[in-house]
Amino acid sequence: MEKSQTTEKRQNMEKSLKDRVYEQIRLAKQAARSLALLSRPEKDRALHAVGERLLADEAAILTANGRDVARAEADGQPAAYLDRLRLTPERLRDLVEGLRQLVELNDPVGEVTARWTRPNGLVIEQVRVPLGVIGMVYEARPNVTVDAAAIALKTGNAIVLRGSRSARESNLALTHSIRAALADAGLPAEAVQYLPYAEHESVDLLCTANGLIDVVIPRGGASLISRVLRTSTVPVLETGVGNCHIYIDQSAEYAMAEAITLNAKTSRPAVCNAAETLLLHRGWPERHRRDLLARLLAAGIELRACEETRRLHPELADRLVPAAPEDWDAEYLGLILAVRTVDSLDDALDHIARHGTGHSEAIVTQDAARAERFLAAVDAAAVYHNASTRFTDGGEFGFGAEIGISTQKLHARGPMGLPALTSSKYVVRGTGQIR
Amino acid sequence: MEKSQTTEKRQNMEKSLKDRVYEQIRLAKQAARSLALLSRPEKDRALHAVGERLLADEAAILTANGRDVARAEADGQPAAYLDRLRLTPERLRDLVEGLRQLVELNDPVGEVTARWTRPNGLVIEQVRVPLGVIGMVYEARPNVTVDAAAIALKTGNAIVLRGSRSARESNLALTHSIRAALADAGLPAEAVQYLPYAEHESVDLLCTANGLIDVVIPRGGASLISRVLRTSTVPVLETGVGNCHIYIDQSAEYAMAEAITLNAKTSRPAVCNAAETLLLHRGWPERHRRDLLARLLAAGIELRACEETRRLHPELADRLVPAAPEDWDAEYLGLILAVRTVDSLDDALDHIARHGTGHSEAIVTQDAARAERFLAAVDAAAVYHNASTRFTDGGEFGFGAEIGISTQKLHARGPMGLPALTSSKYVVRGTGQIR
Structure with a gap:
């Protein structure tokens, strides 16, 4: 009897979490209808208002953030984690500056991307429209809360945010300011929803709200992304490894x-466009290969090398860790680099086809024909000839705003700018045509 | 002991199905690498060879199909089902004619869709590339086997097909001919794989082969589509209701x-772009509304009407079935139409927002301003002013080939032509740039 009461109570609580999450999602969906019809000036005015409001609410935001940081500190989180979590007056001003740059960007919504007339006289237009309601699941950095809400607003989308528990108070303070600014600007505050629930189920509910959520974007570590991919029945924009x-x-x-x-290895080792494996053509002069290995070691990089590479440099052999098979698939996100000597360009292409994750791949060569073969044959979001993989980035591509770097092939691939948050619709004008 | 042996045996069989399915998927993935590099003439020659081979193999294909039809007949399948399953010399020739039309279409692969130079001198191109490996799960009609394989080939994609059990022999005969033609044309036959397994698990395996399958396209009834959406961890191109x-x-x-x-209701009631609900503005003259209802009834359409609509036509009231709440959400796919009288354009927009599936929606009006409001406010793949919803179709849009009609907002929305089977990659050419 007691047990069944507990079960019932738990079911009620679960139902209640679902009800609460769905209520927020439905409010966002309702708001999305009017958001989709806003003009660029209306949206830009609202973005401006959000910036003003964030600055006005600085004290409240930093106080909330201070509580998050203190809690994370007490939990023994490492310094790098605390740094990512921390907001400062400067960081807040940077966020607001980001909003100002967003205002300057072209609004993709309403753009007619194609227009043609059929023999029967129907005029067909393909028009960019907002996606509708975006679900965003992310970790740690509270600046993502502002960036994501602002980019959604600029593209006429509503957004349901679910950040990490550690940044809960910061995120609530930020969304409070954003919503207040929207209301002041005469826009529906419901367009920005924050799910404050610690339960993982709130993520699952967001990812299975088909018909209400149009896309889920996970931003964070591999386990977050794989959880979202596994549970989601809503389309996912994967920003992967x-x-x-x-x-x-x-x-x-x-x-x-x-x-x-x-x-590619050292400028920012923890990001997804950093290099993890170096492939050296056997025909590249031995002295070059030896010099490069010595230079990389001198830069403090741990090298995990294949047998042939290790033999190349007997005097450094003890500093060249033997590579294990799993090294070819590792995303170290730190100062470690796997090194393999390959027999040929084809050998390199095979290695990349087998072990690459389709993110960013580079060839360094003076031979234009071989470069073109590499660029054509490698299947990745971005392929480089004589440039660092670190350029795979919305800012470096000149997009002005970045939602993330897509490693999937559907909808958007590579750095995603504003158009990645739009869909299209066909607008067909007739004079009574029937089929 | 006996029981555990059975379990073990079953596990081995399951493992074996997985092994077999994955082996086919891996062969397709391997083939996709060389397919992606084919020129348009190479692909068009192969398509031509496929057509020739299908005609040469007519006897074997029709014999295999005859066995499928006989089995379906013995199973008591209805005539419409048998008709969809049946291949005839004419239908085979139509399929081959379809291949010829496909040869004429532009190859989207390799198209440079954007190109710009960054201040640091990097030249960035966005280039259309094949998706890679397409998974296709479909029901009944064996012509889909040829259409899908051919469209995949034209766009440089490998494809793994999983048709319904009832068309198994037809599909195997067709893919046998297609693969033989590819091999004769010097292309990898492995690019077209057919999964002949009756087990539903083969579908699940296909839908969870992340890293090997780039997209799954379900074509068939609502239960097939919802199963694929539920189980798939691979991106899905939803062709929905x-x-x-x-x-x-x-x-x-x-x-x-x-x-x-x-x-919209009667030209082909069983297709997804047929109308299911008629909304009548209260301000449209009463005699028009009465005449239209009488005309629809005379056409043999069952009308399920709201109370106000029923009151409009007392002499026909017994033929106007009272609409139940679920009628507003029904996709009848037959000669039934729900009818509701609305107070205003806003009322109609609200009804469509609540009950529409985002496929095709039409307004009939002589008022241009009200038409534009409808076209802007309705969130659907295709919106029409003064034209039938039946035009939402790749052929009617002039695409030449149709993969299906997407009702999702990511990647492709509405009728999908060849570009829907492509992705893009950024090709970046530098002179040593670092960040």
């Missing part, structure tokens, strides 16, 4: 090869 | 309203 390769071809220029490899 | 509305505005011309409504 990057096991990126730098392939040094036989004719590569030494200085360029060194600069690109160092940049 | 259509609860389409015809809204007759107060200023509609009678003859046009009648023609469009009749066409």
Whole structure:
């Protein structure tokens, strides 16, 4: 009897979580209808109002954030984690500056991307429209809350946010300010929803709200992304892992090869466009290969090398860790680099086809024909000739705003700018045509 | 002991099905690498070879199909089912004619859709590339086997097909011919795989082969589509249900309203772009509304009407079935039409927002401003002013080939032509740039 009461109570609580989450999602969906019809000036005015309001609410936001940081500190989180969590007056001003840049960007909504007339006289237009309601599941950094809400607003979408528990108070304070600004600007505050629930079920509910949520975007570590992919019945925009390769071809220029490899590995090792594996063509002069290995070690990089690479440098062999099979698939996100000597361009292409994650892949070569073969044959979101993989980034591509870097092939691939948050519809004008 | 042996045996069989399915998927993935690099002439020659081979193999194909039809007949399947299953010399020739039309279509692969130079000198191109490996789950009609394989080939994609058990022999005979033609044309036959397994698990395996299958396209009834959506961790291109509305505005011309409504409901009631609900503005003259109802009844359509609509026509009231709440959400796919009288354009927009499935929605009106409001506010793949919803079709849109009609908002929406089977990649050419 007691047990069944507990079960019933739990079911009621679950039902209640579902009800609460769905209520927020439905409010967002309702708001999306009017958001889709807003003009660019209306949306830009609202973005401006959001920026003003965030600055006005600075004290409340920083106080809420301080509580999050204190709790994370007490939980023994490492310094890097605390740093990502922390908001400062400067960071808040940067966020507001980001909003100002967003205002300057072209509004993709309403753009007629194609227009044609059929023999029967029907005039067909393909028009960009908002996606509708975006679900966003993310970790740690509270600035994502503002970025995501602002980009959604600029593209006429409503958004349901679900950040990590550790940033809960910061996120609630930020969304409170955003919603207040929307209401002041005469827009529906319901367009921005924050799910404050610690339960993982709130993520699952968001990811299975077909017909209400049009796309879920997970941003965070591999386990977050794989959980969303596994449970989601709503379409997912996957921003995935990057096991990126730098392939040094036989004719590569030494200085360029060194600069690109160092940049791709060390400029920011924790990001997805950093290189994880270096492939060295056997035909690249031995002294170059030896020099490059020595230079990488000198830069503090741990090298995990294949047997042939280790034999190349007997005097450094004890500093060249033997690579295990799993090294070819690892995304280290730190100062570790796998190194393999390959027999040929084809060998490099095979290695990348087998181990790459389709993110960013680069060839360094002076041979234009071989470069073109690499660019054509490698199946990745971005392929580079004589440039660092680190350029796979919305800002570096000139998009002005970035939602993430898609590693899937549907809808959007690579750095996603504003158009990635739009869909299209066919508008057909007739004079009574029937079929 | 016995029991555990059975369990073990079953596990082995399951493992074996998984192994077999994955082996086929891996062969397709391997083939996709070379398919992606084919030129348009190479692909068109192969399509031509497929057509020739299907004609040469006519006897074997029709014999296999005859066995499928006989089995379905013995199973007591209805005539319409048998008709969809049946291949004839004429239908085979139509299929081959379809291949010839496909050869004429432009190849989207390789198209540079954008190109710009960054201040640092990087030249960025966005290039159309094949998706890679398509998984296709479909029901009954064996012509889909040829259409899907051919469209995949034209766009440089490999395809793994899983048709229904009832068409198994036909599908195997067709894919046998297609693969033989590919091999003769010097292309990898492995690019077209057919999963002949009756087990539903083979569908689940296909839908969860992340990293090997790039997209799953379900074509068939609602239960097939919902199963694929539920189990799939691979992105799905949803070709869903259509609860389409015809809204007759107060200023509609009678003859046009009648023609469009009749066409949308009766020209092919079983397809997704057929109308399921008629919304009548209260301000449309009463005699028009009465005449239209009488005309629809005379056409043999069962009308399920709201109370107000029923009161409109006392002499026909016994033939106007009272609509139940679920009628507003029904996709009848037959000669039944729900009818509701609405107070205003806003009332119609609210009804469509609540009950529409985002497929095709039409307004009939002589008032341009009200038409534009409808076209902007309705969130659907295709919105029509003064034309039948039946035009939502790749052929009617002039695409030449149709993969299906997407009702989702990501990647492709509405009728899908060849570009829907492509992705893009960024090709970045540098001179040593680092970040």
